[in-house]
Amino acid sequence: MDVNILPSGDEQLPYLGVRHQIGYRRCNLNCPYCISKWRERELTFDLDTFQKIIGRIGELPYRVCLRIGVEGEIFTSPEILRVVTDICNRDSSIFGVSFSTNLHASWEQSIGPFIESANTAKLGIGCTLHDTVIKDVDLFFEKVARLKQSGVMVYVGYVALPERIGFIREYERRCERLGVPLVMNALVGSLKGLEGADPKRTYPRDYTAEELGELRELWDTPHSYKLLVEAARTRGMACSAGKNYIYVDRNGDVYPCSAMKKKLIREPFMGNILQGPIRFRTDDTVCPIDVCWCGNENQALRIVDRYYNRTRTLRIFTPREGIPEDKLYQGYNRSAFAFFSSRVRMDERYGRALSRVRRILLENVS
Numbered sequence: 001m002d003v004n005i006l007p008s009g010d011e012q013l014p015y016l017g018v019r020h021q022i023g024y025r026r027c028n029l030n031c032p033y034c035i036s037k038w039r040e041r042e043l044t045f046d047l048d049t050f051q052k053i054i055g056r057i058g059e060l061p062y063r064v065c066l067r068i069g070v071e072g073e074i075f076t077s078p079e080i081l082r083v084v085t086d087i088c089n090r091d092s093s094i095f096g097v098s099f100s101t102n103l104h105a106s107w108e109q110s111i112g113p114f115i116e117s118a119n120t121a122k123l124g125i126g127c128t129l130h131d132t133v134i135k136d137v138d139l140f141f142e143k144v145a146r147l148k149q150s151g152v153m154v155y156v157g158y159v160a161l162p163e164r165i166g167f168i169r170e171y172e173r174r175c176e177r178l179g180v181p182l183v184m185n186a187l188v189g190s191l192k193g194l195e196g197a198d199p200k201r202t203y204p205r206d207y208t209a210e211e212l213g214e215l216r217e218l219w220d221t222p223h224s225y226k227l228l229v230e231a232a233r234t235r236g237m238a239c240s241a242g243k244n245y246i247y248v249d250r251n252g253d254v255y256p257c258s259a260m261k262k263k264l265i266r267e268p269f270m271g272n273i274l275q276g277p278i279r280f281r282t283d284d285t286v287c288p289i290d291v292c293w294c295g296n297e298n299q300a301l302r303i304v305d306r307y308y309n310r311t312r313t314l315r316i317f318t319p320r321e322g323i324p325e326d327k328l329y330q331g332y333n334r335s336a337f338a339f340f341s342s343r344v345r346m347d348e349r350y351g352r353a354l355s356r357v358r359r360i361l362l363e364n365v366s
């Protein structure tokens with residue numbers, strides 16, 4: 001597997017992970033569990049603003065690893081794809097750019113022409129497998145293989161629905177054969193709209209012990225398992241958010257991370273990238289949030305730099321050589337579920353938060 005590619009770019013410059021969320025809420029699928037609710041929510045995307053923000057990100061004095069959070073399906077927008085092509089083909093601070101797709105679009109009409117137009121040496125794509133919705137899983141993996149062959153740093157994304165855990169092993173085998181990682185997200189909140197699902201269960205808290213055992217074995221990294229499945233409490237952990245990682249919203253407002261924006265933490269605002277300089281933090285952030293559910297954000301924790309090599313795709317990081325697997329599970333706080341051991345207290349504390357994080361999660365896998 002060739003994912004173990006260190007971030008490159010101008011090595012003199014410091015690394016900066018950037019997540020830019022664009023609010024393009026349009027899709028070519030209609031998943032019953034769609035939490036981004038693209039049919040109901042307003043399309044807030046503005047092409048001109050997007051292009052200007054990308055231009056400013058490309059001028060930052062950093063080696064930028066950019067993740068575009070779409071909130072819909074990117075292959076329904078030739079305009080957004082043209083901007084991504086430009087990022088890939090232009091010399092700028094951005095050494096890596098990635099996004100997620102459901103890969104439902106036609107290869108001949110949409111995906112193939114885009115890949116042919118772009119320098120794939122910068123490009124990363126997360127292919128989210130919606131296997132309860134798409135008809136042809138073989139075709140999905142065929143497209144993944146073609147992306148991989150074209151030089152894209154590709155991964156398959158999958159949400160660990162408890163009813164589908166039996167399928168994960170098979171998908172992992174298929175990914176291994178293709179040489180691409182299977183990057184997992186835990187289910188967060190309750191599951192509605194899927195046959196056989198119990199809507200009264202709240203995840204990841206209600207995975208059974210047996211399910212947890214299987215998931216731990218199948219999960220892509222111990223880091224991601226600790227954060228997304230065990231819900232390790234991040235409050236108090238050292239994080240690069242604000243210093244070597246930022247969140248840029250669709251208006252250009254910059255925050256250390258999306259959770260800090262949404263929680264209205266005091267003084268999180270770092271400036272607007274279209275209007276003036278960004279006030280980067282000089283020190284790491286002490287995480288002020290109980291749980292960091294977002295896989296694209298919790299990689300900003302400093303513990304990732306201790307145990308893993310980063311790549312040009314924000315969501316892909318691989319264990320450093322020589323670190324025993326057991327060690328990769330050490331150094332994390334206890335689970336937030338253990339901390340708030342009473343179910344009542346947990347629900348009080350996380351009732352609203354869980355519905356919010358479900359949306360954050362889908363923003364990352366859609």
Ligand code: SF4
Nearest residue numbers: 239257259287289292
């Ligand atoms: S761990 Fe997550 S929530 Fe906490 S500061 Fe870092 S990015 Fe933000």
Ligand code: SF4
Nearest residue numbers: 027029030031034366
């Ligand atoms: S979950 Fe993603 S792929 Fe499915 S309908 Fe929603 S936005 Fe589209």
